[in-house]
Amino acid sequence: MGEHAAYAAGTYRPRRSVLYMPSSNERALEKAKTLPVDALILDLEDAVAVDAKDLARENACAAAASGDYGRREITIRVNGIGTQWHDTDLAAACAAGPDGIVVPKVNTAKEVKALVRAMEKHGAPDRTRLWAMIETPTAIFNVRKIARESDRLAALVIGTNDLVKELRADHVPGRAPLLTSLSMALLAGRESGIAVLDGVYNNVKDADGFRAECEQGRDFGFDGKTLIHPGQVEMCNEVFAPSAQAVEEAQGIVAAWEAGAGAGVVTVNGRMVELLHVDIARRVLATHEAISLQAATDR
Structure with a gap:
C-alpha cells in the first residue's frame, strides 16, 4: 500500500x-x-x-x-x-x-x-x-x-x-x-x-x-x-512527531476547508489554503492520531 x-x-x-x-x-x-x-x-x-x-x-x-x-x-x-x-x-x-x-x-x-x-x-x-x-x-x-x-x-x-x-x-x-x-x-x-x-x-x-x-x-x-x-x-x-502547534494548525485548516464545502480556496488566519495544504494537514493529523493510539496501547 x-x-x-x-x-x-x-x-x-x-x-x-x-x-x-x-x-x-x-x-x-x-x-x-x-x-x-x-x-x-x-x-x-x-x-x-x-x-x-x-x-x-x-x-x-x-x-x-x-x-x-x-x-x-x-x-x-x-x-x-x-x-x-x-x-x-x-x-x-x-x-x-x-x-x-x-x-x-x-x-x-x-x-x-x-x-x-x-x-x-x-x-x-x-x-x-x-x-x-x-x-x-x-x-x-x-x-x-x-x-x-x-x-x-x-x-x-x-x-x-x-x-x-x-x-x-x-x-x-x-x-x-x-x-x-x-x-x-x-x-x-x-x-x-x-x-x-x-x-x-x-x-x-x-x-x-x-x-x-x-x-x-x-x-x-x-x-x-x-x-x-x-x-x-x-x-x-x-x-x-507533529508538535502541538502543528496539530492545532492542521485541525484549523481541515475544518475551514470542510466548512468551505468545495470552494477550492479558503483563508485560514490570513493565509490562502488550497487542496495541497489540506492534504498536508490531513497527513499531520493522521500521523498524530496513529502516534496517540500507540501511546494509549502502552499504558
Whole structure:
C-alpha cells in the first residue's frame, strides 16, 4: 500500500524511532520490550560477532515469533547477500514471520526481485515485508528502480556510515557530503509510496548534535531515524512527531476547508489554503492520531 493510500485508509504505521538491537545480547532483547520505540531491528549482522551468529539467529527468531513486543514493529536484519550466513538467516527469518526482514547493501532491483522470490520460497507470511538498506554509490544510482521493484518492499533504510566510507567523505555537522544521496533516496521512496528511514547518529553522548540531525532528517521528509542506543529513542520520537502547534494548525485548516464545502480556496488566519495544504494537514493529523493510539496501547 502506498503512502497516501495508507494515510487515507488509517493504516499508517509510525516509524519515528527504529532501534538496532544486537540479537546475541539476550538482556538487550528483554529490555527492548519496555522501550517506547516504534520499531526494532533485531540484528544478525554488524552488531554480532562471527562466533555468535547462530545464537543471534535463534534469539531473533524466537523474539519475533513470541508476540511479546506489543505494538512495536519487529524486523530482523539478516547478513548480506553472498555471505556464508545469508541463506540460513533468510530462511529462519521467514519462518519466524517478523513484520519485516532488513537486508543490508541492496544494490539493484534484480537483488530485490531475488529476495522476494526467496521470501516466497521460504514461506514468509504476507505481512512480512522487505526493508532494503541503501548503503553504496551503486545503490544510490539504482534507488529508483529498487524502490519500484516489488509491492513487498516497505522501506528504504539509509546506511549513512557505509555511504560515508564508500564516498571517502567525513562525518560533519550538516552532512553536506551525503545530501545528494539522501535526497535521491527520498525522491525514490516518495515516488513509490514507501517509507524512508534516516541513518544512525554515532555519538550517543552528543545530545545536541543528535537533535540537530533528527531535525534535519524530519525537515528533509524522512519517516524516522535508525538508532544505535536506547537513550536516543525519546528525543527521536519527540522530533519526528507533529508538535502541538502543528496539530492545532492542521485541525484549523481541515475544518475551514470542510466548512468551505468545495470552494477550492479558503483563508485560514490570513493565509490562502488550497487542496495541497489540506492534504498536508490531513497527513499531520493522521500521523498524530496513529502516534496517540500507540501511546494509549502502552499504558
